[in-house]
Amino acid sequence: MKKAFLSFMSFFVLVGLLVGCSKSPKEPDQQExxxxxxxxxxxxxxxxxxxxxxxxxxxxxxxxxxxxxxxxxxxxxxxxxxxxxxxxxxxxxxxxxxxxxxxxxxxxxxxxxxxxxxxxxxxxxxxxxxxxxxxxxxxxxxxxxxxxxxxxxxxxxxxxxxKEAEAQAWIDNYLAKAKEVGEQIKATYGADSTYLSFLASAGSLFIFDQAGLGSILYNDMGLLKPVGMPEQEDISLPVVSLDGLASIEADYIFAVGTDEDLKTLEESSIWKGTKAVKEGNVVILPASPYFNQGYSPIGRLAFVDEVQSLLAGMHE
Structure with missing residues (x-):
């Protein structure tokens, strides 16, 4: 009987130890x-x-x-x-x-x-x-x-x-780099050369002017807009027809689009007849990620970092 009693008590001592170990090391009033x-x-x-x-x-x-x-x-x-x-x-x-x-x-x-x-x-x-x-x-x-x-x-x-100071410092550094890259592009492709970027998506052609890649090319890098550009008045991108696109006299084009829309575009005789296309001065880019890219500070920097290699690859 005595042995059984001792075993019984040992069980409760063990349970007590386990319960004690399971408690949080900090009591509620000691928590940070x-x-x-x-x-x-x-x-x-x-x-x-x-x-x-x-x-x-x-x-x-x-x-x-x-x-x-x-x-x-x-x-x-x-x-x-x-x-x-x-x-x-x-x-x-x-x-x-x-x-x-x-x-x-x-x-x-x-x-x-x-x-x-x-x-x-x-x-x-x-x-x-x-x-x-x-x-x-x-x-x-x-x-x-x-x-x-x-x-x-x-x-x-x-x-x-x-965090305004941190933000402004990043913006200033980015704009300085974008301007420098813009000057390098002017030196390579001509100071008077013009650039157009647009999105071909869901059967429509959206022109990047004051948003997306357009704002990087024009506002950040200081490159020139072509004659015939529609102006962006709000968040909505201007939409043009194929004829409207062809009437924009760009020396270089960044064509962003889905596979389906780009295929339709490339099969068009109007598209094939534009100056930039005939001279091989077109950079073809996928809608993902380039549609969103110009709306992100990190995306803008990534585009500035690669834009010269994109242009250099046009005739490869």
Missing amino acids: TVEMVTVTDVKGDVEIPKDPKRIVDISGASDILSLIGYEVIGTANSDGYDYTILPTYLEETLADAQILGYSMLAEMDVEAIMALNPDLIIISTVQEKMYDQLSKIAPVVMVEMKQVDWKEDFLHVAGVFG
Whole structure:
């Protein structure tokens, strides 16, 4: 009996030790307190962690956030033609982030966002209807991505987090490099040469003027626009017909498009009759990733880095 009693007591001592070992090393009152700060977004003042560690961004600003010192664990900076993958120019920067959708969509999977256990969620005005629901998960910052002037969007997002100086420094360095590359292109292909970039997609031809690759060529690199260019008045890209495209007198063309649309274009006698095509001065680029690329600071830099090799490869 005595032996059985001792065995019984040993069992409870062992259980007690195991329970004690399973407790968290920190009691609730000893846990680290998260320091909060107040920032101002498009809705007003909001309290957020001073040093957020688990940021979910569905606004489309994940690339901007990375450039001002933040990492995201969830993103909607997916490819414009395949929402399940990252555009190639962001594969390295956002390699560890889970793709949650596409930034121009009004709604995302709330359960997927919740599963990431974020301490900060960033949305754009496009996703405003999700604000109240997401606010129950973590503090929410709402930004406005106008997609017209990339510098304005960059500085707006950076300003919310008090990182304007870092943003401006990156912009200045990028513009200095773009201008230098532009001067090198002028020296190689002629100071008076003109450049056109357009997107062939879903049977339509969209001209890049003040957005996308066009704004890189004209505004950042200082290259010349051709005669006959339609002007972009808002976020929408100007649309032209094949005849309208042929009437734009460009010396060099960057033709961006889907495989199907580019094939249709290349079979057109009107296209074949344009000056740049006849002289072999056309760079053919896939819609993915080049459609989105000009809307991302990192994408813009990637294009500036490769544009000379793209031009050099025209006649190979």
